[in-house]
Amino acid sequence: MDVYEALYTTRAMRRVRPEPIPDEVQAKILDAAIRAPSGGNTQNWRFLLVDDAAVKARLGPLYRDAMRRLWATAYAERIAAAQASPGDPASVSLVRIVKSAQHLADHFEQIPLFLCAFTRNDSSGGSIFPAIWSAQLAARAEGVGSALTTILGTFHKSATFEILGVPADRGWDMACCVSFGYPTGKWGIAARHPVHEVAYRNSWGGDLGYEISEPLWPSAT
Amino acid sequence: MDVYEALYTTRAMRRVRPEPIPDEVQAKILDAAIRAPSGGNTQNWRFLLVDDAAVKARLGPLYRDAMRRLWATAYAERIAAAQASPGDPASVSLVRIVKSAQHLADHFEQIPLFLCAFTRNDSSGGSIFPAIWSAQLAARAEGVGSALTTILGTFHKSATFEILGVPADRGWDMACCVSFGYPTGKWGIAARHPVHEVAYRNSWGGDLGYEISEPLWPSAT
Numbered sequence: 374m375d376v377y378e379a380l381y382t383t384r385a386m387r388r389v390r391p392e393p394i395p396d397e398v399q400a401k402i403l404d405a406a407i408r409a410p411s412g413g414n415t416q417n418w419r420f421l422l423v424d425d426a427a428v429k430a431r432l433g434p435l436y437r438d439a440m441r442r443l444w445a446t447a448y449a450e451r452i453a454a455a456q457a458s459p460g461d462p463a464s465v466s467l468v469r470i471v472k473s474a475q476h477l478a479d480h481f482e483q484i485p486l487f488l489c490a491f492t493r494n495d496s497s498g499g500s501i502f503p504a505i506w507s508a509q510l511a512a513r514a515e516g517v518g519s520a521l522t523t524i525l526g527t528f529h530k531s532a533t534f535e536i537l538g539v540p541a542d543r544g545w546d547m548a549c550c551v552s553f554g555y556p557t558g559k560w561g562i563a564a565r566h567p568v569h570e571v572a573y574r575n576s577w578g579g580d581l582g583y584e585i586s587e588p589l590w591p592s593a594t
Numbered sequence: 595m596d597v598y599e600a601l602y603t604t605r606a607m608r609r610v611r612p613e614p615i616p617d618e619v620q621a622k623i624l625d626a627a628i629r630a631p632s633g634g635n636t637q638n639w640r641f642l643l644v645d646d647a648a649v650k651a652r653l654g655p656l657y658r659d660a661m662r663r664l665w666a667t668a669y670a671e672r673i674a675a676a677q678a679s680p681g682d683p684a685s686v687s688l689v690r691i692v693k694s695a696q697h698l699a700d701h702f703e704q705i706p707l708f709l710c711a712f713t714r715n716d717s718s719g720g721s722i723f724p725a726i727w728s729a730q731l732a733a734r735a736e737g738v739g740s741a742l743t744t745i746l747g748t749f750h751k752s753a754t755f756e757i758l759g760v761p762a763d764r765g766w767d768m769a770c771c772v773s774f775g776y777p778t779g780k781w782g783i784a785a786r787h788p789v790h791e792v793a794y795r796n797s798w799g800g801d802l803g804y805e806i807s808e809p810l811w812p813s814a815t
Binding site for chain 1: 595596597598599600601602604605606617621622624625626628629630631633634635637639640641642643644645646649668669672687688691715718719720722723724726727728730731732734735742744747758759760761769770783784786787788789792793794795796797798799800802803804806809810811
C-alpha cells in the first residue's frame with residue numbers, strides 16, 4: 374500500500390468483526406511500531422496485547438463506565454449543544470462520533486484485540502504516539518481497523534493496572550489502548566478543516582502562502 | 595513509496611542541507627498531517643511553519659541554550675555513564691545521538707524549515723502526535739528528513755511564544771517543533787530492541803507467543 378493511502382484513510386474504525394487478528398498480522402503491527410523514533414532512542418515503551426476473553430470481561434465494565442464519565446464531563450457541553458441544534462453539521466458529526474464510540478464500548482468484549490501502550494519519562498507523549506500511530510498505519514495496510522482511546526487510563530487507571538498486572542512503582546504510565554479488528558464499514562478520507570485554516574507561516578496567524586481546498590491524495594500523488 | 599518502507603526508515607535525520615523545501619512538498623506534508631485522527635475529531639491543532647531567517651535567528655540561541663540544559667539535566671546521568679565506559683554499545687549509541695542533536699543545535703539557522711505544532715485540551719499528546727508523525731512520514735516519502743524536538747517548549751516556552759506571536763491566553767500548548775531538510779546521510783532502519791522484549795500478552799510480562807529476531811521489512815512484505 375502506498376504510504377499516502379495509509380496516511381489519508383486511516384481513520385478511527387470502531388465497528389469491527391469479532392474474528393481474530395492472525396499472529397503474523399499482529400507481528401507486522403508490532404514490528405512497525407517499534408521502528409518509530411523516541412527521544413534519545415530510549416524506547417521507554419511496553420506494548421501489552423489483550424485478546425483473552427477473561428481479561429476483556431474484566432476491562433469491559435470499566436471501559437463502559439469510563440465512557441459514561443467522558444460523556445458527562447469533557448463532552449457534556451458539546452452533547453448539549455448538539456441536542457439543542459440537531460441539524461447543525463457539527464451536531465451531526467458529534468452524534469456520529471458518540472454513537473460510534475458508544476458502539477465500541479457496548480461491544481468491548483467482542484473486539485478481537487487491544488493494544489495497551491505504556492511509557493515513562495515522556496511527559497509530552499512524543500516518544501510513544503509515533504509508535505502507536507505506526508501500529509495503526511501498519512494495521513491499515515493489512516486491512517485491520519483501529520481506534521485509539523485514552524479513557525481507561527484517565528478514569529480507571531489503578532483498576533486497569535491491577536487487571537493487567539502493571540507494576541505501580543516503576544514509573545510506567547498508560548498512554549492509551551488501541552482497539553483492532555477487521556472493519557464492517559468502508560475505508561475513506563475523513564472530513565477535516567483544510568490546511569490553510571490551521572497552518573500559519575513564521576508567526577501565529579501568518580499567511581501560509583497557499584490554500585489546499587481538496588485533499589491532495591489520491592489525485593496529486 | 596510503500597507504507598512499510600516509510601514506517602521502517604523514518605528515523606531522526608538531523609544533518610540536512612540548507613536548500614529550501616518547495617511549497618508543493620510542504621503542502622503534501624501538511625495535508626497528510628491534518629488527515630490524522632484526533633479525540634472527538636476536534637482537530638485542536640495549529641501548525642506553524644518557520645522558514646524566515648530573522649525568526650530562526652531569534653530562536654537559534656534559545657534552542658542552543660535549551661540543548662545545553664537538556665544535556666545538564668535529563669541526559670546528565672547517561673552522559674556521565676558513557677564517559678565512564680566509552681566502549682559500551684550503549685555509550686557509542688548515546689554519543690552518536692548527542693553529537694547529532696548538538697549538530698542540529700549548532701546549525702539551527704541553516705535548517706530550511708521547522709514545523710511547530712500546537713494543541714489544546716490534549717493532556718496525553720494522543721491527539722497531536724499522530725498528525726506530527728504523519729507529517730514526518732509524508733516528508734520521508736518526499737525524500738525530506740525530519741527530527742522531532744520538544745526542548746524549546748520545555749525550557750523556553752514563554753520566549754518562544756513571544757517570538758512566534760502565540761497567544762498566551764487561549765489554552766494553546768506547544769507539543770513540539772520538527773526540523774525538516776534534505777538529508778546529507780542515508781536512510782536506513784534504526785536499531786531497536788526487538789518486539790518480544792517490549793511486548794506482552796494479556797498481562798505485564800505475559801509471553802507474546804512468538805519472537806521477531808529480524809526486521810520484518812523488507813523481506814516479509
